[in-house]
Amino acid sequence: MPGNPVSLSVVISNAMNISPNRILRFLLGPRGVALVAALAIIGAVSSLVSCGGKVFADESSKARIVFIAGKKSHPSGQHEFNAGAILLARALNEQSGLPVDVKVVHDGWPKDESVFEGARAIVIYSDGNASHPANGNEKKIEAMLAKGVGLLCMHYAVEVPKGEQGDRFRKWIGGYYEGGFSTNPHWTAEVELKKGHPISRGVPTFRANDEWYYQMRFADPKTSEDIVTGVPTREKINRYIHWTPEGEKGLGKRQTMMWAVERPDGGRGVGFTGGHWHRNWAIDDFRKLALNAILWTAKVEVPEGGVKSEPVTEAQLNENLDPKDKMEHVALPSEADLTQPAAEPVEFRWPGKK
Numbered sequence: 602m603p604g605n606p607v608s609l610s611v612v613i614s615n616a617m618n619i620s621p622n623r624i625l626r627f628l629l630g631p632r633g634v635a636l637v638a639a640l641a642i643i644g645a646v647s648s649l650v651s652c653g654g655k656v657f658a659d660e661s662s663k664a665r666i667v668f669i670a671g672k673k674s675h676p677s678g679q680h681e682f683n684a685g686a687i688l689l690a691r692a693l694n695e696q697s698g699l700p701v702d703v704k705v706v707h708d709g710w711p712k713d714e715s716v717f718e719g720a721r722a723i724v725i726y727s728d729g730n731a732s733h734p735a736n737g738n739e740k741k742i743e744a745m746l747a748k749g750v751g752l753l754c755m756h757y758a759v760e761v762p763k764g765e766q767g768d769r770f771r772k773w774i775g776g777y778y779e780g781g782f783s784t785n786p787h788w789t790a791e792v793e794l795k796k797g798h799p800i801s802r803g804v805p806t807f808r809a810n811d812e813w814y815y816q817m818r819f820a821d822p823k824t825s826e827d828i829v830t831g832v833p834t835r836e837k838i839n840r841y842i843h844w845t846p847e848g849e850k851g852l853g854k855r856q857t858m859m860w861a862v863e864r865p866d867g868g869r870g871v872g873f874t875g876g877h878w879h880r881n882w883a884i885d886d887f888r889k890l891a892l893n894a895i896l897w898t899a900k901v902e903v904p905e906g907g908v909k910s911e912p913v914t915e916a917q918l919n920e921n922l923d924p925k926d927k928m929e930h931v932a933l934p935s936e937a938d939l940t941q942p943a944a945e946p947v948e949f950r951w952p953g954k955k
Contacts, residue, residue, distance in 0.1 A: 663702040664721045664901045666693070669734050671727020671758070672708045673923035678931045680757065681879035682726045683707050684921040688882050692892055692910035699908070701901060710734040714741070722751035722869075722899035726876065729760035729778070739769060746773060749867040751898035755891070756876035759814065767818060774870030775825030775862035779818035781951050784848025787812050787840035787877070789939045790831030790858065800828050800861060800871075800893045803907020807886040810839070810938045812877035815856035816847045829859035829873075829890065839941035843951040859894065869898050879922075880934050883913040 670686035683705075690703040704716050709727065717723070723745070727734050735742055746752060752773050760778035761770050770777035778785070789810040794801035815833060819825060832855050859873045871894050881887050892908035918931045 663700045664899050665719050666701060666703045666722045666724060666895060666899050667711075667716055667720045668703055668705045668724045669710065669727065670705060670707050671725075671732065671734060673925065674728045674732070674757075677922060677925040677927060677929035678879050679877055680728065681922055681931075683923055684918075685876065685879060685882055686724075686726055687921050688913060688917065689888070689891060689895070692888065693895065693908070696910045697892070697908050699896070699901065699904075701896070701899070703895075710738055717745060720745070720750055721901070722753065722895065724753045724755065724895055724898070725758040726755040727758045729757040730762060730780075733758065733761055735761070735766075739766075742773070743769075746864070746868050747866050751869040751871075751900065753871040753873070753894055753898040755873045756812075756814075759817070759872045759874060763818075771818070771820040771824075772864070774872045775823075775860055776817040776819035776872055778814050778874070780843070780953065781845060782818055782847050783814055783816045784845045784851070785812050785814045785842045785874075786833065786838045786844070786848070786944075787842070788833050788837040789839070789941070790833070790837070792829050792831050792858070793855075794890075795826060795828050798826065798828055798861070799903040800859070800890065800897050802893060802903050802905055804886045804890050804893065807884060807890075808939050809875065809881050809884055809887050809934070810878070810941065811875045811881055812842065813856075813858050814874035815858060816845070816851050817857060817860070817872070817874075819860070820862075824864075825860040825862040825870075825872075827857045827859075828861050828871075828894075830855045830857055832856065835946065836943050839944050841944055841947045844947050844949055845951055846949060849949075859890070861894070861897065869900065871898050878938075880918060880931050880938070883915075883918055883933050885910075885912065888913065 668686045668690055670682040674680040686705045690705045693699065693701050693703045706716060725734055754774055761767055763779050767777050767779060787810065789808060790813050791808050792806055794804055794806065813831065833852055835852060858875060862870045864870060873891065873894060875881065888910060889907045892910060893903050896903050896908060915933050
């Protein structure tokens with residue numbers, strides 16, 4: 602669309618059969634100048650609109666999110682950090698239509714740390730404790746968080762040793778899994794979400810069988826909000842891993858499986874205990890919950906209906922799996938996952954128990 606008044610006057614004259622000089626006098630007046638400016642803005646905006654009605658922002662204006670996927674761990678179909686990170690990054694980068702740029706780093710802490718330049722948030726989906734990507738990189742993380750960078754830790758990445766590291770995580774994300782206190786059975790949760798929080802947008806509720814950690818060691822006084830909760834019972838638990846007295850005390854009581862904190866430094870922190878079974882990323886609301894949490898952590902507005910993404914197929918679930926000694930085909934989630942028989946109760950047990 603012409604932005605020059607003379608050129609515009611000719612276009613209008615040809616279209617409306619009005620004297621070009623008369624139109625030019627109007628365009629050079631106050632109202633004409635305003636009209637030309639408005640048309641120029643409309644042209645600039647329309648140039649951003651591409652197929653499908655999506656507006657694509659310039660790369661430099663997108664919110665950068667760095668997704669750290671841990672090294673291979675556990676049997677096939679479990680702790681598929683790399684494959685899970687790719688699915689979630691694809692949903693945000695290619696399907697959401699949102700101004701984000703998610704960079705996936707595979708196999709732990711990045712060798713090229715320039716990936717963090719301009720990052721709004723860091724997502725860590727990995728093993729914890731001795732294998733945690735934060736180990737040895739605490740000062741680097743502290744420096745980024747001090748500038749308001751968000752941090753989201755998923756599944757085993759919420760578990761760190763009690764003491765100095767645990768204290769850091771209570772400050773960084775509001776809480777952590779503490780060995781001997783927290784517990785990690787596999788159970789079917791009928792989750793409830795905190796109404797009104799952006800992470801909950803578009804997620805009414807859902808059921809999922811996962812290794813849902815609970816009884817987190819939160820900051821004292823507590824700084825975080827409970828975003829996802831559920832009630833574990835003996836009947837719902839189909840497998841015990843590390844069973845603790847606090848875990849037993851928590852039976853029949855509402856427990857926290859995702860929490861969120863707004864830190865004094867201006868950044869945000871989130872902990873999510875789900876994500877053991879790779880199949881669960883094919884549950885639409887389970888996936889949307891994680892995508893919403895990633896956006897919120899990066900201070901990107903979560904859409905009213907939550908982040909949109911395409912359904913995950915069985916074939917996609919089996920892409921990018923870590924090579925294991927025995928590879929398993931990952932099936933889509935089913936009702937059978939949710940109705941597994943209750944496990945026999947076990948004695949208290951956890952690594953280092955005396």
